[in-house]
Amino acid sequence: MEKTTTVAVDSRVEVFLHDGPKKLFIGGEFVESLSGRTFDTTNPATGEVITTVYEADKEDVSRAVEAAERALKGSWSKVTASERGKLLWKLADLMEEHAEALAQLETLDNGKPIQETRHADIPLAIDHFRYYAGWATKIHGEVIDNSAGVNLFTYTRREPVGIVGQIIPWNFPLLMATWKLGAALATGNVVILKTAEQTPLSAIYLAELIQEAGFPEGVVNIITGYGPTAGAAIVQHQRIRKVAFTGSTEVGKVIMQQASSNLKRVSLELGGKSPNIIFPDADFTKAIPGALMGIFFNQGQVCCAGSRLFVHKKVFDNVLSDMTSYASKLKQGPGMDESTRIGPLVSDKQFTRVSNYLQRGVEEGASPLTGGQPLDTNGFFIPPTIFADVQDHMSIAREEIFGPVVAAMPFDDEEHITDIIRRANDSEYGLAAGVWTTDIRKAHKVAHALEAGTVWVNCYNAFDAAVPFGGYKQSGFGREMGSYALELYTQVKSIWINLD
Ligand code: ADP
Secondary structure (H helix, E strand, O other): OOOOOEOOOOHHHHHHHOOOOEOEEEOOEEEOOOOOOEEEEEEOOOOEEEEEEEOEOHHHHHHHHHHHHHHHHOHHHHOOHHHHHHHHHHHHHHHHHOHHHHHHHHHHHHOOOHHHHHHHHHHHHHHHHHHHHHHHHHOOOOEEOOOOOOOEEEEEEEEEOOEEEEEOOOOOHHHHHHHHHHHHHHOOOEEEEEOOOOOOHHHHHHHHHHHHHOOOOOOEEEEOEOHHHHHHHHHHOOOOOEEEEEOOHHHHHHHHHHHHHHOOEEEEEOOOOOEEEEOOOOOHHHHHHHHHHHHHHHHHOOOOOOOEEEEEHHHHHHHHHHHHHHHHHOOEOOOOEOOOOEOOOOOHHHHHHHHHHHHHHHHOOOEEEEOOOOOOOOOOOOOOEEEEOOOOOOHHHHOOOOOOEEEEEEEOOOOOOHHHHHHHHOOOEEOEEEEEOOOHHHHHHHHHHOOOOEEEEOOOOOOOOOOOEOOEEOOEEOOEOOOHHHHHOEEEEEEEEEOO
16 A cells, blocks of 8 residues: 555644634724625535635725724824834744644645645745835935025835735735735835635734734735625726736736726736747756646646746757656645645636546547546545647647646757747737746747746746736736836825925
8 A cells, every 4th residue: 555644633733724714804804704604614625624714895894994994094104114014024924833733724724735835835925024024124216406496405215005915825825815915015014815715714824923923903905705796896896906816817807907997006817828849958857846846836827837838849859758757646635635746726616627628628529648537536646647739829839738738849950949929929818938948048048039038048937926927819918926016006296395
């Protein structure tokens, strides 16, 4: 029998999961939804209910806005920049103390392997708050020498936007919450954040730490609920001044339309169908594991997944054969097993969606070299799948699958990169791209020509709080992370003073 190394559930997770339905965090308190309605959250490895959470709706959003507004005009306005930084740092410290509980909750709720939550999701989330803690004291306006009058003194201030709505997806629940909260809080905004209905737990746990860190009540409000109800209420609320969204391109379009009712600022981080290009001069010891990780990390449920793999025809067969052999040995199982490298997909809905693409790929003439069939268990398992015989026009090569499925295609113009650039850019998406080559000139030329917000050369899925991330084309707009995210959460005021 295969050895399993199932993680013992942390006592803090036990307590968290068994002390009644999880409440909304509004105005510094944990409260029931006004309707009293709840919904279940399930373990994707088994399909079983983990726990129940309160379901927020429009009236809860209004209540959160009231609390946020009180904080904005009251307590939060008296907190200095340095104190804001300290609060974020304190929160990061608390997350570090609770890292194992957070990692386990994320794995239970989302399905992703504990090795990933322990070593990627949680440390990145902690680091993100520490990075923005540093920015809190560095938000400056400037003094401007104007030519309108010698005695007219002009300067600018960078002020918070005010009440901000943030809507996050289920693929990196805690990390996406921190990406949203870090820059918004460092710059002095107040927030209503809605989790994805599939994965509410780690953000509710985070809310407990926010309370413990000592943020004034109402500065951060975290609600759990569905998109078309609670999410739409955030987007339509007249006193919310900005909405930041990460999710599908389809929903991003709806949000942009609805946000126009009060001209909310909008930033959108949406879908992708990222090209990953392996040239024949690549270092294959890096390119092959890189291409595998580029698509199979987080079960392929990554907006920037390298889901269109272009491999030069000279090396296509060898690269694909190595990738296939590796992918077929990746251990798939429940995320709570330490030896698991590929977990289940997040939900039944996602399982059905990806299963349909597997079928469609075959119907369109592609051949799975490995995987291709959903597993027959109670969990939502799809094996790592590599499709060959793919044409650029097939749906598996054009549409975002959001699963562990890569469409591999050969290309053959090594010297003149025009054709592969054209094919790589032939997509409505433009989130990310990968390039594998040892020729530095080619690397830069291709990186410049790709229509994508991020290009990784000889690496993939590298992230850091200091480096901006966001899309070109229908992958969205606005940049999260780094100094760029500060733009999303501040507005500039020009002040004129007549010294006469
Ligand atoms: P998926 O289809 O993969 O679940 P979505 O883009 O639908 O991804 O969901 C991302 C986030 O957007 C979730 O928090 C979801 O609740 C929210 N959402 C979905 N529909 C809407 C909507 N109409 N308005 C606001 N938020 C929405």
